[in-house]
Amino acid sequence: MxxxxxxxxxxxxxxxxxxxxxxxxxxxxxxxxxxxxxxxxxxxxxxxxxxxxxxxxxxxxxxxxxxxxxxxxxxxxxxxxxxxxxxxxxxxxxxxxxxxxxxxxxxxxxxxxxxxxxxxxxxxxxxxxxxxxxxxxxxxxxxxxxxxxxxxxxxxAASEAVTPTASPLSRREIHQATGMVLVQMNVTPTDALLVLRAHAFSHGKTVRAIAGDVVARRLEFSPVD
CATH class of the missing domain: 3.30.450.40 (GAF domain)
Structure with a gap:
């Protein structure tokens, strides 16, 4: 803690x-x-x-x-x-x-x-x-x-005021990564995106960076117990 x-x-x-x-x-x-x-x-x-x-x-x-x-x-x-x-x-x-x-x-x-x-x-x-x-x-x-x-x-919400909007290209990569995660974890698209956001949050990275790792298959997720 x-x-x-x-x-x-x-x-x-x-x-x-x-x-x-x-x-x-x-x-x-x-x-x-x-x-x-x-x-x-x-x-x-x-x-x-x-x-x-x-x-x-x-x-x-x-x-x-x-x-x-x-x-x-x-x-x-x-x-x-x-x-x-x-x-x-x-x-x-x-x-x-x-x-x-x-x-x-x-x-x-x-x-x-x-x-x-x-x-x-x-x-x-x-x-x-x-x-x-x-x-x-x-x-x-x-x-x-x-x-x-x-x-x-x-x-x-707190970071949006100081963080530039991601490019359409990076958003497409996030959507692709979301699809991969929902298959890996057998969850809904909403929960798959939440997993990406949570992983980014806990590791101090952007969702875009985590999505890139997923798409490049440097990062995979297992089903939630």
Missing amino acids: AEGSSTEGGVEDTALCAHFLVALPVDGAAMSVFGGTVPETVVCATDGLAARLDELQFDLGEGPRWEAARTRRPVLEPRIREVAHPLWPVFHTALMDTAVEALYVFPLTLGALDVGIVELYSRTPGVLDRTDQAKALVLANETAWNLLDRLLRVQE
């Missing part, structure tokens, strides 16, 4: 967090986005406790959100107060002053790209069953695409 936290990314939307509360047996949710050249941005929090849990882990530099980001796997703690956690002892101690009984953290990833993290908490202990875990993973994937699209639109 990038150092520093901000709410200036222009993607704040409490509805993104609320979707998880509607679909899952949890009491609160918080979400952060990070990656590429963007500092970590708090996207939403459904309540003060959710926001506090996110802030506490960020300040301490430890906790399940960091573990999920590092491993790129969900971290599920159905009885977080009852079990010692050697990887994040300070956060576990701080947790004792809250009403949280369970934490479920899901990384927001798209292929090799890290988009962010969503943290869910419950005031009662309990395991997320397979159905709920499957729902959470689907929501996490949909949210990752949504967040990335919003973030990239904000970034591109």
Whole structure:
């Protein structure tokens, strides 16, 4: 994750967090986005406790959100107060002053790209069953695409004022690359273009440059898991 936290990314939307509360047996949710050249941005929090849990882990530099980001796997703690956690002892101690009984953290990833993290908490202990875990993973994937699209639109809108319009020739190359990516990843044209934009964003390059690499077959994409 990038150092520093901000709410200036222009993607704040409490509805993104609320979707998880509607679909899952949890009491609160918080979400952060990070990656590429963007500092970590708090996207939403459904309540003060959710926001506090996110802030506490960020300040301490430890906790399940960091573990999920590092491993790129969900971290599920159905009885977080009852079990010692050697990887994040300070956060576990701080947790004792809250009403949280369970934490479920899901990384927001798209292929090799890290988009962010969503943290869910419950005031009662309990395991997320397979159905709920499957729902959470689907929501996490949909949210990752949504967040990335919003973030990239904000970034591109900010750069349009200082970036010359690409030539028609370069646009044709982008269209060609989009077609190649949709075949490689078995996604829609819209998502294929988003993949190109995301790769350019995360590597500090232009979409035109990435499209050129795809067309020249220097770069290929694999299907999203």
